[in-house]
Amino acid sequence: MFSKGQTRFAGPIILCLTAGTLPQMASATEGYFALGYSPAARGVAGAGVAYSQDAMSGAINPAAVATVGRELNLGFQAFSPSRGYTGTSTGFVPSGEVSSGKEFFPVPNAAYNLPLSNGAVVNFAAYGNGGMNTSYGNVANPNCGGGSGVFCAGEAGVDLTQLFLSVTYAQKMGRFSFGIAPTLAVQAFEAKGLGAFAAASVDATALTDNGLDYSTGVGLRVGMQYELSDQLTLGLAAQTKFNMSEFDDYAGLFEGGGDFDIPASVTVGLAYQPQSNLALLLDYQKIFYSDVPAVANSMSAGALGADGGAGFGWDDVEVIRLGAEWKSSELMTWRVGYAHTSNPVGADDVTFGILAPGVVEDHYAFGGSRQINARDRIDFSISYVPENTVSGPEMTLSGPTGGDVELNMSQISASIGWTRTF
Template sequence: MVGSNQNKCSAGLAFAELDARSIRLLLFSTPWTEHSDAHFTEACGNCCRTDSSELAQGTYLSSGGPVGQGFGGATTAAPLDGISATYWNPASISDVQKQLGFGLGLVLPEMQTSSSAFGASGTSRAEPGVSAIPTISCVHREEGSRTTYAVGIHGVAGYRTNYAASTTNPLFTPQPNTVGTPGGFGSVHTEAQFLQLAPMISYAITENLSIGGGPTITLGDVTVDPFVFAAPDDADGTLQPRYPGGTGSRMHWGGGAQFGLYYVSDNHIHLGFSLKSTQRMEDFRYNSADELGLPRTVRTKMELPMILSWGAAYSGIEDLMIAVDLRYLDFENTDFWGGSGFNPDGSLIGLGMESVVSVSTGVQYDVSDDLTVRCGYMFTENPFPPAATMIAAAAPLFYQHQVSFGLTRKLSDSASVHMAYTYYPTNAMTGPIVTAAGAIPGSSVSTRAFVHMLNIGATIKY
């Protein structure tokens, strides 16, 4: 082996691949009572039915770096370079030459959300701008050794949403401060960045079979404004509580572990398996303020889900590599992502996502000694139930399909440069506006999004 070639569908992603996410639930001046949670639960069970294309949201990116992205993320059994090997399967680093890898992904989501209620209607476009996702890897093995060491530093999830307040779009009209006055959330700003540091070791038990693993250290920075994961307060005594802001925070730390198996048969069949444990994070804490501007600290629990990956690849045809991955992401049993509904104080429990399966495929062909081209496709199930249209409106990286193309240009025996383009096609989702007291009759929310992603990078062998 050493030296050989190298996402249950809900009724209604990515990061990316996001991702961490935020949620907004329209207030429409509904005061909180002891019955609010029950009203919301009933409303969620009866609203947001849609015949539109449904969206899925990627907490995790399908792969790190331009090589893995161009291959559709199908690298559990196809370690094409150090970055792709360290991203999904620590055992597969046994099949990678000594090298340093560098990559940078640039993500541009385009989002538009329309809503209507009480005779008012409007359309808003988000202005998230371009987000940068870095990745670095180093793989090292001494000549003749069965042990390979590596470290990967990957941006595994991230997103940004930036909706301005509106005078016409009910969803983004200001939070009301008078009982009986309709209102929305005002401006909505959500952002998340998750970076993972993963040192690992792999041991070639035989020439065909390797095992590997190591700890994972995760850093997360999340903005949720307004902060719906805390109880709204009525510090000004108007009897119309409002949610606080959620921008005053810092980078939060967490961690877990990963384990993998990698096998290459004598007839060029590659098999891989990996497990990434739940990433346990410290509580996300924010320095906020109540309605009077006085200090208030708010917090929420957040983790990243456990992921199981299975992969198969074939390299028996000269200059050709084909691969397929099957992945399971356990959102349903993960804090922040899996819970649904409200606590008695009006704070949101979680996003209500269900666990999903994704399938990735990739093809790579060596056109010449100096040029390699690749393409890939990924499909993922939708983790959101139908009542989550407004949840999806607050996140830019929801998708079900990903199409990728990439190439590598060899500059010398030791240096190569890579590029990949990934497109998440437009999807749309439509449902009614839901308040704590139920769905608003005759209301509607529609959101649509697509994403462009460009990856560039380089590999240096030593």
């Protein structure tokens, strides 16, 4: 595909092409963090902080690419979430079952790993960090006094996507590997149909229906791996909070005048290889949504857009991941994984949660890799997330209405990728 000279520039070229897809990206989620960032990683349900799979492994742990070698990795995920709510005796949103539209999202990823003369590597990667999307049509709503739509202002929903562009420096020294990855984040956001909340906003002109707005920021990801023995490896990775620029067009929606930072996270795990062709993976991750007021503050915290104002009411998320990778032959590798995440949405915040019903908990994954020749392989995976629901009282900014809202979400996705070693 690329000549010897061209491959040195293939990674940055692919990253630029991937960045151009930002407005369409979303991904299987834990809260709104991604389950995994490549077909291989998704095949083990995102586990692998202590394990190195490919050039995209740096998205889980920057230290993981220290032993990968020169490699180009491209992937594509077809992601399909089903989400919505059921209203019972509601006095604000429509009663009955209401589902969000837009149930297909293409998700690309790309990474390029380049060894250096000192034994270290530099890695370039582009990937999406999950997403948060709902799109409710102009449904009939008898609670609007002649109006329509979930929130009495026509078609409603939100669309949040995040793209990470990272440059990683990683090196292995004896049994210890480390990695550091300065990372640029780009966010795109749009909200529609929220005019009913105008009276509760500090700036109704920057609340809704202002098209896509963009936000940028820089953060740092670091990681290490240590081989406790020939069979057991410990991994640790952390991501700082990304202080993002404000969404000026939505300063009347997000707390602090449009502030929507990306939360910090930490992951620790083990990789056990009882034999050379088998790896068993265990990860624990915590995502600190509570440090981002626009996400964590409750609906009753105050005016929309104000300092300390209302948010989505999300709690911190804890994730346990289990994965296994088995190389059955020189040509074939198989993967399986399971992840369980705590639900961030509490019963008191289900009404605003209609916009972001990220309530799924269990993730099941299966995948593999097929070696095509000495340099190329095809990676694939499928993930299934069964429906989960969260119920609570219907709330408006002035208090409960006496009705109930039950959020629901399920997900399914399929991924395919191509890896070339040099």
